[in-house]
Amino acid sequence: MSALTSLKVRMHFESLLTPSVLFFALGMFAQLIRSDLKLPPDLIKSMTVYLLLGIGIHGGAELAHASMLEAVPALLAAFGFGLLIPLLAYWIIHHLGKLDRLNAVAIASHYGSVSAGTFLTAIAFLEAMAVPYEKYPVVMLAVMESPAILVGLLLANWVRRQDNPPEQEANQHLPVILKESFTNGSIILLAGGLLIGDMVPDNNLQAILPFFNQMFMGILCVFLLAMGMEAGKKLNDFKKAGAFLVSFGVLMPVLLGGLGVLVAHSLLGFSAGGATLVAVLVASASYIAVPPAMRIAIPEANPSLYLTLSLGVTFPFNVLLGIPLYYQMAQLLTKG
Amino acid sequence: MSALTSLKVRMHFESLLTPSVLFFALGMFAQLIRSDLKLPPDLIKSMTVYLLLGIGIHGGAELAHASMLEAVPALLAAFGFGLLIPLLAYWIIHHLGKLDRLNAVAIASHYGSVSAGTFLTAIAFLEAMAVPYEKYPVVMLAVMESPAILVGLLLANWVRRQDNPPEQEANQHLPVILKESFTNGSIILLAGGLLIGDMVPDNNLQAILPFFNQMFMGILCVFLLAMGMEAGKKLNDFKKAGAFLVSFGVLMPVLLGGLGVLVAHSLLGFSAGGATLVAVLVASASYIAVPPAMRIAIPEANPSLYLTLSLGVTFPFNVLLGIPLYYQMAQLLTKG
Amino acid sequence: MSALTSLKVRMHFESLLTPSVLFFALGMFAQLIRSDLKLPPDLIKSMTVYLLLGIGIHGGAELAHASMLEAVPALLAAFGFGLLIPLLAYWIIHHLGKLDRLNAVAIASHYGSVSAGTFLTAIAFLEAMAVPYEKYPVVMLAVMESPAILVGLLLANWVRRQDNPPEQEANQHLPVILKESFTNGSIILLAGGLLIGDMVPDNNLQAILPFFNQMFMGILCVFLLAMGMEAGKKLNDFKKAGAFLVSFGVLMPVLLGGLGVLVAHSLLGFSAGGATLVAVLVASASYIAVPPAMRIAIPEANPSLYLTLSLGVTFPFNVLLGIPLYYQMAQLLTKG
Amino acid sequence: MIGVKRIELVVEAIEKQEVISRLESINIRSFTLYQHVGGYGERGIPDAGAFGEKFENVTFVIACSENHLQTVIEALRPILKRYGGMCLVSDAKWILH
Amino acid sequence: MIGVKRIELVVEAIEKQEVISRLESINIRSFTLYQHVGGYGERGIPDAGAFGEKFENVTFVIACSENHLQTVIEALRPILKRYGGMCLVSDAKWILH
Amino acid sequence: MIGVKRIELVVEAIEKQEVISRLESINIRSFTLYQHVGGYGERGIPDAGAFGEKFENVTFVIACSENHLQTVIEALRPILKRYGGMCLVSDAKWILH
């Protein structure tokens, strides 16, 4: 083994020893041994609020020194991903996996959206290894929450219209869900944070940074402990999901992560750090905003399928293995 | 426009760009577009606990270096305000506004008490502009919570006795509510914090300051986000309150703020910063301690009236416009 | 009074002026005057999670520089205490106090386990006085949670078998409770924190220390405020417990604290600081893990007895008087 | 299984203590209590917001024998009179342990 | 004491607003609401986890006169049809203030 | 609308899992669950404080057909025997979707 390879292996191993990943693993472990450990639900929601605001403010403060025009390609890419991934995922799940159409739509929609928890873990990973990254992916995170819900709604209507004549009240809820998908809580917090970080003069921002910056990594760890437990709970539901869907939950992110790295490198010109973040956006599946939207839009679909896949399979895969993998890909490409 | 005026305008504008005010605005905005954003109720209560303790400890530590005697005039002023404002407000609401007597008493009582949230926003405003301020207003904050409840109770009994012979069980609840108004949670936290900050030797206090001081402004921002949402919810109830009461909710604070600045400057000899804080104490209306007290004491009154006024009108007015206005008044007076 | 004595007295007095003890007293006071102050339940649970993780990580980081072998004597002592104290306590309560057997077992089990809240207060006490202490007691804290539950279960079965022939479903729950006692939430957090603190390389740990270290004492204070309120609530139940049990709740910790100091000094060779911590482990009674375990295992026992004793008598005694007392003992012994 | 009356009382949270005291005064010490109950009625407040805990409702469920019913109702009526609320009574069977 | 019908409706939390609107549309403005209700049914989700608030149930208790019962049921039935849930009706006496 | 029995079971929270298992063992998989329920009874603990979650009550509401009633009651009775609690049964109509 060459010195370089051994270094890479060591680096990989050390990277698994970041506190964030270990806390996530601790949470899964607690769930697997069926410990009675329980984090208060209001604590978990509070940490989500904090982390979204924090990442927004941090990103906004950095964007304040940049021109808005430079962000346009990243934004376009984000929209493109949000619109196309659900179609791709739908095709795979329905045509290759033979799952019924409405369940396929519901699952596909989750993969087109993003998981802020995975994104934050990736940030922690890069920070721990002192890898620099571009500031635009945070904006992409905010943008990518909603379009996949829109595509999911349209797909579901199309499926329903194919199945039976359009006399039904099929899209009665469409405007409501659409509005909700664009005004949902995470977007408000993330976009609000970005704006405030961008608008507030630096010296006024100083007073709030000890809270929003210095506490960030510690609170992220407790959040990932909670998320490990949530993911662990879903592990029991693997059987219900079946072999095809579980493999989908692992292979789809690898495919999407590769796509993300490629686009980030060749079209956006991002560094290895930034490309890793884009890969994570593309490869992760939503487990906060999309599930309730699909529950209303497609009541026929089985929630435990999409919750198990996004929260029980893809999320832990990305946190434990996906992120270092995408970083490797990104390094190969940017160095190659 | 002279350089001075332009400076003042700029200062005003910058002052609106403090993170605290922007967070408040973000919360109102989220509510207005009917986002599903929700901050966990236990988080909001936890932040209230933290902020009251923090402001208490901070104030107590500063008072430790002062003589207690010096605080006496400020305390007397606080009591005076608490006793007189409800009478003034009652007179305006009932005689000018023609509102029925018991509703008038209930509303008046709120204006005699204080809003800690508004006070903290004013502190953030002064800190952001590096304006120094006296330490006594914190003690006044603790003192002004209760007297207005007492006056409200007495007024209500007087009204009831005028309306019908005193055979009823009218003041059956009086001792209970009085006791509660003097032992209510915010007073315990504020006064407890003051005492601890005052008693504990400086070097013992060091260990807890990173939590109570450095986090303060950040947590205040999240708190104001929540309060913006609460205020936003009440905006819908404007119609129920009617034009007179809504104007009262805006003009009364301006009147009281002016009074506060005057007293703080001429009787207490405070600087512009301290006078601004006194103005805020006088001009703000309680939305935590007084509403439940009035609900028990005056079940005939309509809670949505007093909640809409204190939380939906006066609170956002003070946060967004009142505070800079009182500061302008204070500057005029102290410089003039 | 010699200079030394006066110094000691002053030290004692100053030690009572640590913020943590004052916050505890404030909580008890609020409860005694029946203030409506209420800390959100989810906040209290969140602080518990934070403190257990924090003390674990801190301890783990320190242990990282030590050999595991050195911890063995401390671990053996911890197990020994956990197994023997319940037997001793049972004998005293049943034979001296004439309490019925199953209630005696249930109470005894609480004293064999530990109170993390008391332990943390002792840490704050030592830190405030700049007294150094060994790192092993944290590990003992993790180890001592469970054995006493095991002993309680075995004792209860033995009692039941003596009372009536073993045809009953007596130990039907035994495996469940045992498993739960070893996988309970506090152990996961404490042991998980220890492991993470131990495994993560120092430079990776830096990012999370501002949250887990700098905030520690401040959050401990708010936690103790809550615990003071909990203890205060139980004070009303004193009468139900009776004179013997209340004296037991005060004298037993003194006895056990002395034992702890002795063992820590003579067998483990600890300094005054470390011996104080061991004394606190031995002298404190569990009020989180053991009560529900005993509720399931011994439904015949009266929960208000063991809750009143552990939370209402022994906990406040240790926080207010026990800790300084054990420290005095430890000093006498280590200096003598 | 014996026949009992199931009383379901919904009142504002601020009256919780008074309900408990009034029940105790007629020697009723068993009840089930639901907190953080929402509701809307004649005088109800739909959402009193973050600090509105004291404006929420609580629900008491009390199972009592037919003979006691009138006593319980008379004990609770003054509260309903002053602050409103809802009180429903229905028939149920109590499963003996 | 007058006889009323006690309607107990358990539906998923995401339908809360629709239930309230439908009740308003038939002029029913009084109800009691329990949130954070768990449950398991034909399509139920046992535990949707930390972010599953919207997957929990809510329970509406509505007391109405016998004459109104059919109107209320017809107003609520479309919701039960689309998303499932449980609706029980029983007899009760309303204690007049 | 078909007639059903409405079972309302109040037990301590620590028995939640056992109730669910016992219901499953007789093939009852549908129920509604209220958590964080307070209460006071013969052995009840009025307020177990901040860490007392496991000392709170939970309420199960189970709608079942008249024929199943006895089976359900027999399945639940051992729990009531060991730890106390309340179990009320009443008549209700189930609104069909």
Ligand SMILES: Nc1ncnc2c1ncn2[C@@H]1O[C@H](COP(=O)(O)O)[C@@H](O)[C@H]1O
């Ligand atoms: N017809 C009803 N059905 C169900 N709950 C009601 C009804 N009327 C009143 N309530 C409940 O009783 C509370 C107080 O009612 P009120 O005194 O009319 O404002 C309301 O907030 C509801 O929770």
Ligand SMILES: Nc1ncnc2c1ncn2[C@@H]1O[C@H](COP(=O)(O)O)[C@@H](O)[C@H]1O
């Ligand atoms: N037989 C039943 N007894 C009690 N609650 C039920 C019953 N069936 C359904 N539910 C409740 O109604 C909700 C939705 O039921 P379902 O539409 O069957 O999934 C469940 O989560 C339960 O809370």
Ligand SMILES: Nc1ncnc2c1ncn2[C@@H]1O[C@H](COP(=O)(O)O)[C@@H](O)[C@H]1O
């Ligand atoms: N008569 C009653 N009416 C309403 N709830 C009761 C009654 N008796 C017992 N309960 C409930 O059942 C729980 C346990 O009762 P017990 O086993 O008697 O301690 C109590 O905490 C109450 O919630």
Ligand code: NA
């Ligand atoms: Na994605």
Ligand code: NA
């Ligand atoms: Na005021």
Ligand code: NA
């Ligand atoms: Na012990």
